[in-house]
Amino acid sequence: MPELPEVETIARGLAKRITGDAIDSVWLGEKRDLLKSPAAEIATTLEQTKIASIHRAGKHIVFDLERIEDSGKHTSRAPGKRAKSNGVSPKSQFIVHLGMTGRLQICDPQTEIEKHTHAILKLGSGRELRFVDPRRFGRLSVAKAADFDAGGVEPLEIDLERFIPLFRGRKTPIKSALLNQKLLRGVGNIYADESLFRAGIRPLRKASTIKLSQLEKLFVAVQEVLKEAIALGGSSVSDYVDAEGKEGFFQLQHRVYAREDEPCLVCKTPIKRIVIGGRSSHYCPKCQK
């Protein structure tokens, strides 16, 4: 399940491989629940553009697109008349959320089309960018210019002074607050659990009752966990692989996630699993207060 470190890894891999490539044409499947914008709008926004850059915003992959001006070679547009006169190509964005099982694959056109392929972008280089998502929790959308707003703040860009107030007065469990994308964007179930373990805070603790010194530890823990995970290419649980089909290795560093009943790596107490807001949450009852 791709969270910030996995999405970062994927975005970097995609950037390396298809930045500068063109999107010639777009095919979208029948399943429209994946589309946040109308299919026709997505297709026309993507077609005949150049991929100027690719980056991550929270758990979203953002493609910055520049429209390719058809410079009159094949059109009958009057000389000197251009779509835009300021010399800047109109910009737009293609935004992909992978949900739980979404994947973006770069492949040759003759590669067999996998089951649950919902979108195929034909690239100028002859390759294809395909979106595959069996469970269909992923989402595709487009935005004008640089309009896309992913919600809260980037956990790796925020400082302590802006981190602390995010939790002020919140009665919700700290685990739920960490998962709230309107506060911090990009933290998901794995990294919330791992951060809370490192900070020594139980996931059920009400956010507002956590002391400043503990929030400071949490701030450090969140950044540490995310940075380490990015360095290892993310966590490969289920069948996660990056843009090149490579696995990440941070799952080997998990101290609580999916370790129910296994001994705590610090104190040997069995790790507990509880459900908070429908999410399974793992913690050490001795190390976390």
Place this chain on the structure above:
DNA sequence: ACTATTTCCTGGATGC
């Protein structure tokens, strides 16, 4: 303004 709960979806695992 906030919080808790429900809904979406399918493959894999489990149980009988």
Place this chain on the structure above:
DNA sequence: TGCATCCAGGAAATAG
């Protein structure tokens, strides 16, 4: 072996 049931998860919608 086969069938039914449950579970995983993020985010949006709904209800309180």
